[in-house]
Amino acid sequence: MQPTHQAFWPDRLPHAIGVPATSLWDNLAISVRRWPEKPAMVFFDRSTTYRELGQQVDALAGALSDLGVKRGDHVLVDMQNTPQLVIAHLAILRANAVVVPVNPMNLAAELKHYIADSEAKIAITTGDLARELATASNALPPTERLKHLVVSPFTDCLDPATRETPSMALAWRDWLLKVHPLPTLEGGDVHKWAHLLALDMPPPEHVVGANDVALLPYTSGTTGLPKGCVHHHSSVMHNALASNLWFGMTVETIALAVVPMFHITGIVAVLHAAIAAGATMVVMPRWDRDVGGHLISRWKVTSWINIPTMIIDLLASPHFKRYDLSSLRCIAGGGAAMPQAVAQRLLEEFNLSYQEAYGLTETAGPSHANPPAHAKQQCLGIPFLSADARVVDPETLQALAPGQSGEIVIHGPQVFQGYWKRRDDTESAFVELDGKRFFRSGDMARIDDEGYFFITDRLKRMINASGFKVWPAEIELMLFKHPAIQEACVISTRDAYRGESVKAVLVLRPTHNDTSPEEILAWCRQNMAAYKVPRQVQFIEALPKSGSGKVMWRLLQQKEDQQQ
Known part of the structure; x- marks a missing residue:
């Protein structure tokens, strides 16, 4: 029996939660009814209320349906963090379809795989990335190409006065304000975002629920071509609601949305968690330490899910003393270990305990997190709500004693269904223990005497x-x-x-x-x-x-x- 962590469980928090039968879009519909005039998003100096967000989501869902999107279809989203990304993501779900998020750093040669493998026929992107997507699609056989490409310049969601404010990095202005010519899509049509929304087409009846596919994010592809991870509404919903409970996100939360929202952490622990809570997202298109410091100060950000390198970068800014971090109540993240010296500085100077967490694309984000009141530095934390996580010998699959390094395996409602079109990979990724289906993470860890998990490395590193x-x-x-x-x-x-x-x-x-x-x-x-x-x-x-x-x-x- 591996050691228990129950003594450190957050006060008044259940050990497991049920998953609603509703879809992820239903969370937006509820927040629109509850908080119609509350800001859902801030992008530099422009606010979008929940009412406005709901209207734009409905309009785009209607347009997608008119373009032929049906229940279960895959729609590719290739964007930096912008209001358009949030709208597109939710509109695809509103139209009963599946979001395929891709990294906006990908070039045409890489994008070909995502288009062809996901079988997406429609993609939504920003003006600066549209040419790469069109080039990728045009290079594919006619049967695998996109049929529609929806393109939005950043200026669709920018206040004209933004170019004169400190909210935007000087180096970003040409990037964000430039209007690019629309590319040519062979065998398909290119549509302007603003034109589609202006049509104000009625959305289709919303018929999907917890057991329908919502998300097809791809793994990093570090050991071969990227693989799509099939996530139902239920797995993403579980971790969005669980993240709110664990990290204390409420309707009063103002969250800095800078973790990329093409990545599972940004999608689940920021985008969907915020929408479900009725919180406000302060959206950053990419990380810049001085823009981040300004936005935290300007909007009194209370929650910042991040990557440790962002903290290190902000603390190293020569302008750091200008920024007011006093509003922050929750600062958490993962993806890399937080250096102990940096975590200690946050604690001593700002009374902020950095809450490290751990998760994978396959687990819809967190499968482990540090309890807020009992966080340990350089530690993955303890198994997340509803999760059964163990450390086992990668050869024998036998549970290991405290202190021994083995593979992390995870069971719970946040675990994905399997890899898209890859039966063999799916079968090898799972193992049955005690009558339950566990996902093999490929990550090595040890458990201490109090039940906390500490990463040691990936099996192949x-x-x-x-x-x-x-x-x-x-x-x-x-x-x-x-x-x-x-x-x-x-x-x-x-x-x-x-x-x-x-x-x-x-x-x-x-x-x-x-x-x-x-x-x-x-x-x-x-x-x-x-x-x-x-x-x-x-x-x-x-x-x-x-x-x-x-x-x-x-x-x-x-x-x-x-x-x-």
Whole structure:
């Protein structure tokens, strides 16, 4: 029996919740009736009330239906965080269809896979990305191409005065204010967003419920072509409502919506959680530390779900003292471990306990989270509401004792149905334990004596140095303690003697640019077991990151392998 965490469960919170029979769109309909004049979104200096949001969602749902979208059809959304993304996402659900969110950083060669694999015939995007989508579609066989492309310039949802305010980064102005010519879609039609909404077509009858497919997000594709994860309304609904309970999101919450809403965390713990609560989202199209600091101060943001790199970046801003963070009540996130030194600074200077959480695309976001009153640093937390999570031996699937590293497996209503059109991958991703279907995460962790989970690494990222198993995540967290290091990524390098050795790829703080590799190595020798000490140190200007802010360690590993 693995250790219990019940003693640390948040006060007055149920251990499991039921899932409503309604769809995700019903949450918007309820919030529109309850809070019609309350701001649902703020985009720089323009507010959109829940009444206005509901009207635009209905109008776009009606237009999509008129273009031929039917129950269960897949509609691709390729956007940065904007009001248009929120409207499009909800309108697709309103039209009884399925949202296929894609990373707006993808180029045409990558977008071809999402269009063809998802079988989407309609895509919605912004003007700056429309050409890439059209190019991707045009390169596909005629039967796999898009039939309709809906395009919105950012200016559709921008206040004209925004260009003169500090809410917008100077470097963003040409990007956000430029109007791009519409591309040509071979074998299909391109539609202007504003024109479709102006038609004010009546939406179809809403007939889907909890057991219908709502979302088809794709995995990162780090081990092959991205795979679509089939999520019903019920799995997304569960974690949206559970996130509100766990992180305290209410109708009074003002949430900074900067985590990308093409990513599962942004979709579930920000977009759908906020809509269900009747909260207000302050929408940022991408991260900029000074824009973020300004918006938190300007709108008195109370909740900020983020990636630790954002916190590190904001605290390093030369303008940091200008910003007022006193309104923040909840600051949480995941995707990477929060360095202990940064978490401690948040606690000591701002009385903010950073709530680390853990989840995957396959689990609709959180499967683990730290209890707000009993959070541990550099920790995944404890199993989330309704989740049964265990650490097992990846070979025998037997439960492991506290302190032993094994694979995280997860059962619960937030777990996806399976991979789209990939029966073999789906079968291999699940295992039956005690009569329940568990998802195999592929992540390695250990459980402490109080039932908290601590990541050790992914199964395939282990470095084997002369038989010693080295977990890169552990070394990265240790490196963050060095005062000169701003970002760190640990990869393996070939070693004729040891087989593999450790290499640290580092970004130095601007105040420590004179630090040498030898100084880093000397510090490591003083603070790490000998087999963990990097044999090589490389300084670079910035670590490569995905659109969701995660460090792309595999890209660095591939470059290293090619050089050897």
